[in-house]
Amino acid sequence: MDVLSRSDEILLLAILRLKDNAYGVSIVKEVQQRTGKTLKLGGLWVSLDILAKRGLVSKDMGDPTPARGGRSKIYYALTPAGLKALERVNQFNRSLWKGIRDVNEDYQV
Amino acid sequence: MSNTGSPKPPRLFVYLENIIARSEEKQTIFGDMDEFYVELVREKGRIRAFLWYGGQILNACPLLLLNSFYGGLSMIKNYLKIAFRNIQRHKGYSFINIAGLALGIACCMLILLWVQDELSYDRFNEKAENLYAATFSNGSKVTPTALAEYLKAEYPEITHTSRFRNIGDNLLKYEETEINEDDGIMVDPDFLDMFTFRFLKGDPDAALSDPNSIVISESLARKYFGMRDAIGRILTFNARYELKVTGVIEDYPLNSHIRCAYILPLAIPKTTWQTNNIRTYVLLLAGTQVRSVDAKISDAVERHRPQDQRVMSLQPITRLHLNPFNHRGGPILYVYLFSAMAMFILLIACINFINLTTAKSAARAKEVGIRKTVGACRANLIRQFFGESLLLTLIASVVSLGLVNLFLPMFNTLTGKSFTWGFLVRQNSVLGIFGIILLTVVVSGSYPALFLSRFQPVKALKGRQMTGMKGALFRKMLVVVQFSLSVLLILGALMVFRQVNFLRERDVGFDRENIVYFGIGTRFRQNIDTIKAELLSNPDILHVTLTDIPPYRWMSNAGFGDVHWEGKTDQKVKMVMTAVDYDYLDTFELEMAQGRFFSKAYSTDASETYVVNEAAVGAMEMVDPVGKELKIWDLSGSIIGVVKDYHFESLHNPIIPMAMRIDPNWYYQACVRIASRRIPATLTFLEDKWKAIYPEYPFEYHFLDSTIRNQYRAEERVGKIVTVFTALAICISCLGIFGLSSYTAEQRTKEIGIRKVLGASVSSVFRHVSREFVILVILANFIVCPFAYFILNQWLHNFAYRVGLAWWTFAMTGIAVLVISLLTVSWQIIRAATANPVDSLRYE
Numbered sequence: 001m002d003v004l005s006r007s008d009e010i011l012l013l014a015i016l017r018l019k020d021n022a023y024g025v026s027i028v029k030e031v032q033q034r035t036g037k038t039l040k041l042g043g044l045w046v047s048l049d050i051l052a053k054r055g056l057v058s059k060d061m062g063d064p065t066p067a068r069g070g071r072s073k074i075y076y077a078l079t080p081a082g083l084k085a086l087e088r089v090n091q092f093n094r095s096l097w098k099g100i101r102d103v104n105e106d107y108q109v
Numbered sequence: 110m111s112n113t114g115s116p117k118p119p120r121l122f123v124y125l126e127n128i129i130a131r132s133e134e135k136q137t138i139f140g141d142m143d144e145f146y147v148e149l150v151r152e153k154g155r156i157r158a159f160l161w162y163g164g165q166i167l168n169a170c171p172l173l174l175l176n177s178f179y180g181g182l183s184m185i186k187n188y189l190k191i192a193f194r195n196i197q198r199h200k201g202y203s204f205i206n207i208a209g210l211a212l213g214i215a216c217c218m219l220i221l222l223w224v225q226d227e228l229s230y231d232r233f234n235e236k237a238e239n240l241y242a243a244t245f246s247n248g249s250k251v252t253p254t255a256l257a258e259y260l261k262a263e264y265p266e267i268t269h270t271s272r273f274r275n276i277g278d279n280l281l282k283y284e285e286t287e288i289n290e291d292d293g294i295m296v297d298p299d300f301l302d303m304f305t306f307r308f309l310k311g312d313p314d315a316a317l318s319d320p321n322s323i324v325i326s327e328s329l330a331r332k333y334f335g336m337r338d339a340i341g342r343i344l345t346f347n348a349r350y351e352l353k354v355t356g357v358i359e360d361y362p363l364n365s366h367i368r369c370a371y372i373l374p375l376a377i378p379k380t381t382w383q384t385n386n387i388r389t390y391v392l393l394l395a396g397t398q399v400r401s402v403d404a405k406i407s408d409a410v411e412r413h414r415p416q417d418q419r420v421m422s423l424q425p426i427t428r429l430h431l432n433p434f435n436h437r438g439g440p441i442l443y444v445y446l447f448s449a450m451a452m453f454i455l456l457i458a459c460i461n462f463i464n465l466t467t468a469k470s471a472a473r474a475k476e477v478g479i480r481k482t483v484g485a486c487r488a489n490l491i492r493q494f495f496g497e498s499l500l501l502t503l504i505a506s507v508v509s510l511g512l513v514n515l516f517l518p519m520f521n522t523l524t525g526k527s528f529t530w531g532f533l534v535r536q537n538s539v540l541g542i543f544g545i546i547l548l549t550v551v552v553s554g555s556y557p558a559l560f561l562s563r564f565q566p567v568k569a570l571k572g573r574q575m576t577g578m579k580g581a582l583f584r585k586m587l588v589v590v591q592f593s594l595s596v597l598l599i600l601g602a603l604m605v606f607r608q609v610n611f612l613r614e615r616d617v618g619f620d621r622e623n624i625v626y627f628g629i630g631t632r633f634r635q636n637i638d639t640i641k642a643e644l645l646s647n648p649d650i651l652h653v654t655l656t657d658i659p660p661y662r663w664m665s666n667a668g669f670g671d672v673h674w675e676g677k678t679d680q681k682v683k684m685v686m687t688a689v690d691y692d693y694l695d696t697f698e699l700e701m702a703q704g705r706f707f708s709k710a711y712s713t714d715a716s717e718t719y720v721v722n723e724a725a726v727g728a729m730e731m732v733d734p735v736g737k738e739l740k741i742w743d744l745s746g747s748i749i750g751v752v753k754d755y756h757f758e759s760l761h762n763p764i765i766p767m768a769m770r771i772d773p774n775w776y777y778q779a780c781v782r783i784a785s786r787r788i789p790a791t792l793t794f795l796e797d798k799w800k801a802i803y804p805e806y807p808f809e810y811h812f813l814d815s816t817i818r819n820q821y822r823a824e825e826r827v828g829k830i831v832t833v834f835t836a837l838a839i840c841i842s843c844l845g846i847f848g849l850s851s852y853t854a855e856q857r858t859k860e861i862g863i864r865k866v867l868g869a870s871v872s873s874v875f876r877h878v879s880r881e882f883v884i885l886v887i888l889a890n891f892i893v894c895p896f897a898y899f900i901l902n903q904w905l906h907n908f909a910y911r912v913g914l915a916w917w918t919f920a921m922t923g924i925a926v927l928v929i930s931l932l933t934v935s936w937q938i939i940r941a942a943t944a945n946p947v948d949s950l951r952y953e
Contacts, residue, residue, distance in 0.1 A: 023137075023141070024137065024138060024140075024141030024144075025141045025144045025145055028141075028145075040165060040168045040169070041138050041141050041142055041145070041165050041168075041169060042138060042165065042166075042168050042169020042170070043168065043169070045135070045137075045138045045169070059134075061134075061137075064140075065140075068140035068141070068143045068144050071136050071137060071139060071140030071143070072136075072137055072140060073137055073140060073141070074134065074137045
């Protein structure tokens with residue numbers, strides 16, 4: 001069983017939080033808000049495409065809008081496999097962090 | 110669109126986006142970008158937003174392109190499969206395509222080898238950029254001995270100078286080994302610093318400091334000393350001088366204008382300005398402008414010898430081989446000629462490819478239609494067809510490497526060079542080969558790719574469409590181009606041949622058959638009369654004469670005298686002087702135009718008389734030359750006769766004014782006319798006599814007629830090379846129309862069938878179908894003739910004496926090409942015309 005990479009985890013979580021409104025711009029904003037990291041759109045598109053190929057997210061073409069130069073949006077949503085993957089990461093994280101309250105405190109023997 | 114207030118992203122970016130990603134899905138990214146952009150403009154202003162947008166696109170580019178490549182991988186597999194199936198299905202066409210391309214590429218590679226070798230001359234010298242030869246305005250590089258030291262002392266830009274003399278062949282002896290070695294040179298010690306010599310043994314700085322030293326090449330060292338150390342051993346030079354070997358150099362590269370097997374220090378004084386008899390090489394300070402030096406030294410010789418008014422300049426050594434006479438002539442012409450030929454041949458092969466692919470396009474139309482219907486865009490199809498031409502070209506390249514390997518030995522004999530595979534894999538050549546292949550792909554693939562990808566799916570699938578008039582017309586145009594190039598090449602080859610033959614056969618004004626000449630020295634010169642009498646005692650020896658340089662061995666600009674004559678106004682006449690003796694006229698069977706030749710009957714002839722040639726009379730504008738006074742340098746005398754013009758130089762040069770004088774001090778060569786019978790016996794006799802005078806030297810002689818023939822070896826060689834490649838070009842062209850004719854025959858099977866049913870005979874069908882090819886070939890002939898006339902005229906102007914461009918050469922070439930092409934197409938057409946109409950109409 002392979003575990004999601006950190007960046008994939010971030011993207012999937014963003015999509016999870018955004019629910020129906022997960023597309024390029026909103027994902028970038030969400031990630032920026034939570035982590036302070038600004039994603040590049042080109043890179044984001046490729047990463048999402050790979051996630052879609054792995055079956056973790058699904059893509060849905062939206063309608064074109066004038067604000068976007070007449071181009072449509074792609075809405076992303078989690079697939080059951082995506083949800084499962086997130087769950088697994090969550091479990092993983094929890095077991096990894098179990099019993100650790102504060103990194104500095106716990107390191108001083 | 111209604112919201113006019115919202116800013117639009119820059120057009121440039123929109124344009125770029127459309128190039129990077131065409132699919133709707135990818136376009137959504139740019140939608141995201143636009144959205145951000147609008148916000149950014151509002152928050153941070155246009156400029157920041159613009160920069161941000163640009164950065165985003167740059168960032169997205171590689172990822173998107175890479176991604177689309179991965180996506181395309183499966184398509185590439187499909188393209189490859191289809192390409193191979195097509196090659197297999199149309200074996201004939203594929204063969205013609207690949208064979209034509211392979212031949213073309215192989216020709217190109219071979220010619221490239223030759224051209225590169227020619228261009229590489231002298232460039233191996235590390236200081237090649239700054240090395241120059243002092244040259245007079247007339248191209249002569251023979252300079253006064255004092256020039257080298259003067260230039261070095263006078264001009265700070267000139268850091269090194271060296272005098273240079275070619276001493277040709279000399280007798281070298283060590284113990285039992287005694288051989289006449291060619292390619293000896295004499296130079297000043299600086300020479301070893303200026304030119305690049307790789308010393309295997311010995312100290313380059315001190316090698317030539319002792320006047321009795323000699324530096325020899327590796328192969329000479331091996332020949333004379335075997336495995337023993339050469340340094341310090343004594344070689345006997347011309348049976349007279351004992352020279353100590355002070356250095357062994359790597360064999361000097363062949364791609365140099367200098368041939369060098371051994372080097373001696375120049376021992377002659379550096380002081381005279383009065384005669385020109387030595388070459389001068391100079392090394393400029395790195396970064397010096399030659400022009401500025403040229404301006405300063407232009408009158409360097411004139412300053413010391415006012416009568417010599419030729420302008421002096423520096424000629425880069427890298428041009429000495431390609432451009433030896435400082436004007437248009439020389440091997441550089443052949444470099445251009447051959448490069449053009451290589452391009453022509455490749456172009457002809459590419460045209461074959463284009464023609465056959467577009468002709469076969471009907472077969473591919475359905476494929477294109479289906480591909481488009483299921484969603485291929487034009488870019489996909491263009492990529493596919495370029496890929497196909499790349500594939501065919503690659504196959505052809507592999508085949509051509511085999512061909513080059515096969516023909517390399519033959520090419521070497523043809524060109525007189527010694528190329529190996531090593532040359533082909535040298536960095537530059539590899540680049541060149543890649544260039545050739547890439548060029549082939551682009552040229553041959555572009556039209557089919559653009560043409561086939563344009564088909565409209567509906568029409569293509571319906572089966573009508575294309576091949577229509579436009580494609581056919583285009584193909585016809587290409588065939589015309591192809592045949593024009595072939596005709597041009599044939600005409601070129603013919604003209605080179607005719608010119609070479611003309612030069613070889615032209616009456617040079619004297620009888621050149623059965624003349625043996627050999628160099629003589631002081632011992633001979635002191636006993637001329639006795640030796641002559643002895644030689645003439647043999648009935649097979651008809652005449653013996655002595656001169657400085659036999660006719661036809663003259664090199665242009667061998668020396669111009671300062672001339673004065675009776676009645677001179679202000680004409681400037683350049684005249685060469687040659688020393689002859691009383692038997693000169695009879696030996697060479699020259700004719701007198703006026704007056705008489707030198708005769709022993711007149712005691713004054715020995716020192717106070719001249720015989721001039723007709724060109725000299727013309728140049729001096731003398732009306733009645735006999736008896737007039739003439740003074741060349743400080744030698745005055747009266748003209749006693751005028752000899753009819755004869756070619757004492759090669760036919761590259763016009764006949765220039767010349768004066769003859771009896772002058773035993775200048776006798777360097779003996780010329781002997783022998784009877785045409787018992788030649789070997791006569792030669793043995795001559796050798797015996799020679800041994801009696803010079804027991805220590807071998808007897809070395811030349812026949813004048815073979816010397817003359819050798820003068821045109823370069824042209825002869827070029828003639829042969831041009832012929833071979835022309836033949837190949839014609840082969841490739843014929844392959845092309847063979848393919849086209851079989852296509853035509855195939856396409857018109859039904860038409861021919863109906864014609865026959867209606868009563869046409871085989872010959873009328875043949876006439877009808879072959880007419881279209883005949884017209885094209887005739888058209889090609891007419892188009893190319895003016896070009897050919899212009900180009901060939903240019904080339905012929907390099908010769909002072911040349912053949913005319915006769916109309917029949919053009920006519921003959923035209924007819925020959927027509928016949929060849931008719932023969933090529935006839936096989937296919939006759940096959941179609943003789944077929945039973947029942948078979949050809951049956952499947953309807």
